[in-house]
Amino acid sequence: MIASLAMHHSHHATIDSTNSEAQRLASRGAKDPIVITADRQTAGRGRNGRTWQSPLGGAWISVLWPLDKPIEHYASAPLVAGLATLRAIRRLIEKLQAPHVPVAQIKWPNDVLLDDRKVAGILCETAQTNGLISHLVIGVGINVDFEMSQLHGKLRHPPTTLHAAFRRKVKVGDVVDGFITQFEILMNRYNDDGLTPGMLRELRSNLAYVGTTRIWSFADEHLRAEVAGLDPQGRLILRGPGTERVIDYGELNAPEAMLADV
Numbered sequence: 001m002i003a004s005l006a007m008h009h010s011h012h013a014t015i016d017s018t019n020s021e022a023q024r025l026a027s028r029g030a031k032d033p034i035v036i037t038a039d040r041q042t043a044g045r046g047r048n049g050r051t052w053q054s055p056l057g058g059a060w061i062s063v064l065w066p067l068d069k070p071i072e073h074y075a076s077a078p079l080v081a082g083l084a085t086l087r088a089i090r091r092l093i094e095k096l097q098a099p100h101v102p103v104a105q106i107k108w109p110n111d112v113l114l115d116d117r118k119v120a121g122i123l124c125e126t127a128q129t130n131g132l133i134s135h136l137v138i139g140v141g142i143n144v145d146f147e148m149s150q151l152h153g154k155l156r157h158p159p160t161t162l163h164a165a166f167r168r169k170v171k172v173g174d175v176v177d178g179f180i181t182q183f184e185i186l187m188n189r190y191n192d193d194g195l196t197p198g199m200l201r202e203l204r205s206n207l208a209y210v211g212t213t214r215i216w217s218f219a220d221e222h223l224r225a226e227v228a229g230l231d232p233q234g235r236l237i238l239r240g241p242g243t244e245r246v247i248d249y250g251e252l253n254a255p256e257a258m259l260a261d262v
Contacts, residue, residue: 007033007034007035007063007180007184008032008033008034008035009034009035009036009037009180010025010034010035010036010037011037011038012036012037012038012039013038013039013040014038014039014040014041014042015038015040015041015042016041016042016043017041017042017043017044017045017062017139018036018037018038018041018044018060018061018062018139019045019062019123019125019137019139020043021036021062022036022062022063022064022127022135022137022139023125023128023137025064025127026064026127026128026129026134026135026137027127027129029130030066030129030135031066032066033063033064033065033066034063034064035063035180036061036062036063036064037060037061037062037176038054038060039056039060039172040054040055040056040060041054041060042054044060044141045123046121046123052121052123052141053150053151054141055150055151056146057143057144057145057146057150057161057172058141058142058143058144058146058172059140059141059142059144059172059176059179060141061139061141061142061176061179061180062137062139063137063138063140063187064127064135064136064137065135065136065137065138065187065191066134067133067134067135067136068191069191071126071133073194074124074136075233075234076190076194076195076233076234077124077136077138077187077190078109078110078122078138079106079108079109079195079234080183080186080187080190080195080199081110081122081138081140081183082106082109082110082111082112082120082122082203083106083182083186083199083202083203083206084179084182084183084185084186084187085112085120085122085140085142085179085182086104086105086106086112087178087182087186088175088178088179088181088182089104089112089119089120089162089178090104091178091182092162092166092170092174092175092178093166095174096166096168096170098166098167098168099166099167099168100165100166102114102115102165102166103115103116104206105206105207106203106206106208107157107208107252108207108208108230108236108252109234109236109251110122110123110124110251111157112142113157113208114160114162114165116158116208117158117159117160117165118143118158118159118160119143119159119160119161119162119165120140120141120142120143121140121141122138122139122140122141123138124136124137124138124139125139138183140179142175142179143159143160143161143162144161144162144163144170144171144172144175145161145162145163145169145170145171145172146161148160148161156253195232195233200230200232200234203230203234204229204230207229207230208227209227209252210227210228210229211226211227211228212226212227213225213226213227213255214226214227214252214254214255215252215253215254215255216236216247216250216251216252216253217250217251217253218249218250218251221250223238223240223245224240225238225239225240225245226238226240227252228244231246233248235247235248236248
């Protein structure tokens with residue numbers, strides 16, 4: 001069990017990648033949980049080798065989490081980080097008395113949506129000490145307050161920021177603090193007990209696209225199916241004509257009419 005203590009916090013004005021810094025700290029033998037934040041990243045990354053654009057005005061966060069259980073125990077960590085992000089966002093809405101309350105949901109396995117626009121993404125990686133896997137690195141990027149024109153190129157999901165979604169100014173520091181608070185609560189429990197019944201209920205009630213048809217894709221495989229929910233391990237349940245499939249990898253995409261960009 002990892003003691004439920006405040007994590008060490010390392011902040012940078014500019015850094016290549018907070019995930020990369022977490023891995024460097026692990027290679028130097030870091031023992032305790034550490035949160036790394038940055039005002040901007042020059043080489044932020046997302047899943048599957050994609051670039052994660054990280055301008056000033058976002059909350060760019062990584063948590064270096066030492067492992068005290070087999071790595072398989074942490075398979076659903078992206079969902080835990082997504083739930084922490086969702087809780088932090090909802091508490092900000094209440095605190096700021098936002099004039100617009102967006103629909104906040106988790107897009108399996110690693111995104112948070114506001115009114116079906118992507119406001120946050122999560123990248124989980126492993127890190128090594130002395131050549132052995134020793135830590136989990138949980139990277140979280142939250143779009144807080146910057147112009148959408150700063151995001152270049154064709155994006156896979158329409159983006160938004162907290163400012164745009166709330167229609168109210170939001171401080172990056174408040175977002176970082178809120179996420180860290182919720183993440184510590186959830187991750188300490190998850191580290192000990194895995195996905196608890198309470199976490200699963202909250203995840204299931206906030207899962208995007210339930211009851212709708214989406215495209216699941218991995219490598220060259222694509223499956224058009226209805227999103228049915230999550231199993232007890234946080235795996236995605238998809239239903240097609242006469243079949244049900246449980247998914248623990250890959251990602252959901254837009255309906256078949258938009259499959260050209262998968």
